[in-house]
Amino acid sequence: xxxxxxxxxxxxxxxHIHPPVIPENTLKFTHTWGFGGSALVLxxxxxxTGTLLLFSYxxxxxxxxxxxxxxxxxxxxxxxxxxxxxWGGHFLVLIVFFHMLRVFFTGAYNSRRKVxxxxxxxxxxxxxTANFTGYLLPLDQLSYWAITICTGMFDYIPLIxxxxxxxxxxxxxxxxxxxxxxxxxxxxxxxxxLTILMxxxxxxxxxxxxxxxxxxxxxxxxxEISKVPSVPHLVTREAAMALAVIAAVFLFSVLFxxxxxxxxxxxxxxxxxxxxxxxxxxxELLQHxxxxxxxxxxxxxxxxxxxxxxxxxxxxxVGGVWFLSQAGRKIGIISAVTAFVLxxxxxxxxxxxxxxxxxxxxxxxxxxxxxxPVALIMGFVFGFYQIVKQKYGASREEGMQAVFILLLVSFxxxxxxxIWFRGPGMSxxxxxxxxxxxIAWVK
Amino acid sequence: MMxxxxxxxxxxxxxxTRRGFLKKLWIGLGIxxxxxIAGTIAAYLWPGNRKADAEPxxxxxxxxxxxxxEKDSVTAFRRGQFYLVRLADGGFMALxxxxxxxxxxxxxxxxxKKFICPCHSSVFDVSGAVVQSPAPRPLDMFAVxxxxxxxxxxxxxxxxxxxxxxxxxxxx
Ligand code: HEM
Ligand code: HEM
Ligand code: FES
Numbered sequence: 001x002x003x004x005x006x007x008x009x010x011x012x013x014x015x016h017i018h019p020p021v022i023p024e025n026t027l028k029f030t031h032t033w034g035f036g037g038s039a040l041v042l043x044x045x046x047x048x049t050g051t052l053l054l055f056s057y058x059x060x061x062x063x064x065x066x067x068x069x070x071x072x073x074x075x076x077x078x079x080x081x082x083x084x085x086x087w088g089g090h091f092l093v094l095i096v097f098f099h100m101l102r103v104f105f106t107g108a109y110n111s112r113r114k115v116x117x118x119x120x121x122x123x124x125x126x127x128x129t130a131n132f133t134g135y136l137l138p139l140d141q142l143s144y145w146a147i148t149i150c151t152g153m154f155d156y157i158p159l160i161x162x163x164x165x166x167x168x169x170x171x172x173x174x175x176x177x178x179x180x181x182x183x184x185x186x187x188x189x190x191x192x193x194l195t196i197l198m199x200x201x202x203x204x205x206x207x208x209x210x211x212x213x214x215x216x217x218x219x220x221x222x223x224e225i226s227k228v229p230s231v232p233h234l235v236t237r238e239a240a241m242a243l244a245v246i247a248a249v250f251l252f253s254v255l256f257x258x259x260x261x262x263x264x265x266x267x268x269x270x271x272x273x274x275x276x277x278x279x280x281x282x283x284e285l286l287q288h289x290x291x292x293x294x295x296x297x298x299x300x301x302x303x304x305x306x307x308x309x310x311x312x313x314x315x316x317x318v319g320g321v322w323f324l325s326q327a328g329r330k331i332g333i334i335s336a337v338t339a340f341v342l343x344x345x346x347x348x349x350x351x352x353x354x355x356x357x358x359x360x361x362x363x364x365x366x367x368x369x370x371x372x373p374v375a376l377i378m379g380f381v382f383g384f385y386q387i388v389k390q391k392y393g394a395s396r397e398e399g400m401q402a403v404f405i406l407l408l409v410s411f412x413x414x415x416x417x418x419i420w421f422r423g424p425g426m427s428x429x430x431x432x433x434x435x436x437x438x439i440a441w442v443k
Numbered sequence: 444m445m446x447x448x449x450x451x452x453x454x455x456x457x458x459x460t461r462r463g464f465l466k467k468l469w470i471g472l473g474i475x476x477x478x479x480i481a482g483t484i485a486a487y488l489w490p491g492n493r494k495a496d497a498e499p500x501x502x503x504x505x506x507x508x509x510x511x512x513e514k515d516s517v518t519a520f521r522r523g524q525f526y527l528v529r530l531a532d533g534g535f536m537a538l539x540x541x542x543x544x545x546x547x548x549x550x551x552x553x554x555x556k557k558f559i560c561p562c563h564s565s566v567f568d569v570s571g572a573v574v575q576s577p578a579p580r581p582l583d584m585f586a587v588x589x590x591x592x593x594x595x596x597x598x599x600x601x602x603x604x605x606x607x608x609x610x611x612x613x614x615x
């Protein structure tokens with residue numbers, strides 16, 4: 001390709017989005033996995049299906065649930081549209097999360113891509129907010145209680161928490177004002193923010209001269225990068241990915257119906273009551289830590305870490321290589337295994353040992369289940385970083401990546417525990433036992 | 444603010460200062476306008492300001508004659524979202540049914556004589572005190588008044604408390 005200059009179509013609308021030629025190497029599927037493009041397709045699908053839902057949904061406490069019933073049982077294809085919107089929203093969280101991991105592990109967030117990382121964080125916030133506000137809209141038992149406990153978490157944020165909670169709920173309990181708030185945020189505010197941020201996101205990719213080049217750019221051969229025209233090489237790949245995503249969401253929506261429980265009943269909390277799955281890691285933290293640590297300190301530290309990420313790393317350009325280097329991969333696997341073993345052990349220990357045997361019975365809970373565990377964890381993470389650096393000779397970047405993987409895998413373990421290993425009364429159960437107890441409970 | 448003309452060398456500089464001043468004025472006005480807009484939006488959105496949000500004003504619910512409630516019993520009042528508790532010694536308490544952990548509705552489990560939250564298994568005794576965490580504090584209370592042997596509960600204001608003591612109980 002490099003010897004004969006590629007033939008380029010002169011005019012195309014595509015050139016407003018893509019440059020006419022792009023480095024051939026960036027086209028490899030396993031470089032980006034098409035996650036960003038899939039996220040875009042899903043957002044567009046949400047806007048289409050959401051708009052269709054608007055024609056039959058009524059945002060008042062009395063009419064919301066009946067309107068969903070009518071949608072599902074009377075209106076032709078109503079159930080399909082709801083399924084598409086429901087599963088599309090859930091897929092979107094997953095895909096955007098994977099996209100973020102891709103960007104992190106290929107080191108595509110520093111220097112020229114710094115601003116785009118922050119825009120991405122804004123997009124992530126939009127997607128989570130959309131899902132969270134959408135969750136309430138059907139106003140069944142699932143949504144009512146999931147939103148109750150999620151907004152209940154705000155109570156534990158010092159000073160401003162109760163105020164924020166009151167603003168979100170528009171009062172002290174879920175009611176007419178809450179539904180108006182959530183509806184307005186869901187169908188106007190979030191789509192508006194997405195529509196502004198997404199083009200900005202794409203323009204920044206172009207400004208950074210395309211997605212990160214797979215491999216160090218500053219090698220002597222850097223000038224000989226072989227280039228291909230983006231039409232058709234890039235656009236056909238994008239179109240194929242888009243079609244695959246659309247097909248997957250349709251298939252899923254035909255096979256599985258979106259859940260709908262009984263109409264919301266403020267007098268009866270179901271057992272167990274769960275947060276939506278993407279917040280079940282947070283809910284699981286609440287089982288183990290003092291609430292102000294679980295819903296404030298830990299999320300605060302994570303968000304700060306994500307915002308500061310572009311500043312922490314990289315004095316030199318090492319982006320483009322998955323997991324930085326061969327050593328980075330090895331250390332990464334060690335971190336992942338460590339977290340995968342330690343996190344479940346800690347969960348079980350806490351559940352069955354520390355809950356029954358109080359080690360410091362006279363101390364306030366803020367200290368025993370707040371400060372002390374946090375100090376221990378911070379000590380462990382720091383020690384782990386030092387060991388990785390000294391024993392395996394990790395560079396600063398590789399050490400940071402190891403810590404990131406440690407926290408990431410722990411978080412995934414917590415989330416999985418919250419989704420599949422919590423039964424009635426939030427006790428730890430095996431997933432297969434959970435199924436049978438749930439069936440018994442429904443009877 | 445006054446700048447004497449002869450202190451400036453050229454007309455250009457005069458224009459520069461004027462322009463600089465006007466520019467600052469514009470920016471200042473712009474900030475004021477933005478603050479006004481933000482303030483208006485905040486005031487509009489503030490809970491309780493929109494008519495639809497207005498919470499029912501503190502009502503007083505008449506529970507009934509004190510003698511209708513047996514000692515050591517718990518009666519649920521759906522309308523006021525509270526439990527009227529009569530302790531073994533005959534004292535009354537009105538407890539909010541909202542779990543102090545994350546806000547689920549706590550049912551009274553008569554067979555165990557405890558409030559057991561279905562959401563994360565907090566347990567409260569008959570006086571609302573925490574028997575088992577994660578709930579951080581006892582169930583909140585409403586004011587109980589007994590007039591001429593009739594028990595009334597004011598549902599306007601919830602009282603938070605850190606523990607149980609006998610001053611919280613109202614006697615005939
Ligand atoms: C609605 C959500 C999002 C959409 C539609 C989106 C879309 C895209 C697309 C299409 C790309 C091109 C390359 C690729 O597919 O990977 C991209 C790149 C990028 N995204 Fe996103 N993204 C979203 C969310 C995020 C999030 C949550 C982050 C991180 C916090 C992020 C950070 C980035 C960065 C830094 C790049 C440049 C990567 C590089 O140069 O290699 N994006 N995004
Ligand atoms: C990023 C974009 C979006 C996400 C992630 C999202 C997510 C969700 C979720 C998870 C639900 C709950 C579905 C259920 O359980 O039944 C929902 C409901 C709803 N959404 Fe969205 N949504 C998005 C955009 C939109 C847009 C743009 C509109 C309209 C313009 C919209 C309108 C609705 C309506 C009317 C409902 C209520 C119907 C129902 O509950 O099935 N959504 N959304
Ligand atoms: S809400 Fe009652 S224990 Fe969590």
